[in-house]
C-alpha cells in the first residue's frame with residue numbers, strides 16, 4: 063500500500079502564490095439517484111489525483127449495494143492515466159454511502175476526512191446504540207485539522223473547517239478550485255440544510271462567508287445539485303457568482319439568513335437514506351460486519367430523529 067504522505071511544511075510566500083495560481087484538472091461525476099457530485103481533481107503535470115466524495119450505490123428498496131458509480135470513476139482514472147493519491151470525503155454524508163473503503167481496497171490510496179468526525183461518531187453511536195461503532199477516527203488513514211496543508215502530486219491542498227451542515231464538514235481548496243460540498247449549492251439552489259444532529263445554521267453562515275472570502279474567480283464545486291426547475295445538472299460556480307446571486311445568501315444579513323434557514327429546515331423531511339447512510343459513512347464507507355449467517359444488516363432507530371413527513 064502506498065504510504066501516507068506526511069503533512070507538508072507551511073509553504074513559503076512564493077510557493078503560496080504558485081499554488082494559488084495552480085489550475086488543477088477537475089472532472090465531475092453526477093449521481094442522478096442522490097443528486098450527488100463526485101470529483102476527481104488532478105495535477106496535470108504529475109498525473110496524481112484525489113477522488114472526492116465518491117458514492118457507493120445503494121438501492122434502499124431491495125437492500126442491494128453496487129459499485130457502478132465508483133467503477134465509473136476508476137475507469138476515468140485509468141483512461142486518463144492518473145494515479146490515485148487520496149480518497150477524500152468532505153463530511154459524513156446523510157444521503158448516500160461513501161465508496162471510500164471500496165476505492166481504498168481497489169487502489170491502496172489513503173482515505174481522509176475532517177478530524178471533527180470523532181464527535182459525529184460519538185453522537186451517532188448513541189443514537190444507534192452501537193457501542194462497536196468506532197468513535198476515534200480510526201476508520202480513516204488521516205484526519206485533517208482546520209488549516210492543514212497537504213499535497214496531491216505537486217498541487218497544494220488546503221483544508222478549511224466548514225461546519226454547519228455537519229459539525230465535521232471540511233472544504234478542500236486545491237489551487238484555484240474549492241470543493242465546498244454541502245455549504246453553497248449552485249446559486250439558484252441556495253444552501254444546504256443545517257438541521258441534522260450536530261448541524262447549526264449560524265455556523266453554516268460563517269463557513270459560507272469564509273468560502274465567499276476566497277478570490278473572486280475561485281472555481282467552486284458543490285456537493286449536490288437538485289436541478290431546480292428541472293434544469294440540467296450543474297456543479298461549478300465562482301465566488302463572484304455566488305456572492306452576487308446565491309438565492310439564499312445574497313443580500314442577506316446573518317440574522318436574516320439564520321432565520322430563513324431554520325424556518326426552511328423545519329419543513330424538510332429527513333433524507334431517505336440518513337439512517338442507513340450514517341451507519342456506513344461513520345465507518346469510513348464500510349458496511350457493518352456480517353452476522354453469523356454471513357449477511358450484513360443495518361440498524362434503524364425508531365423515533366430517534368424529528369422531521370417525519372407524514373403528508
Ligand SMILES: [Fe+2]
Pocket residue numbers: 153154155156157227244
Ligand atoms: Fe451532506
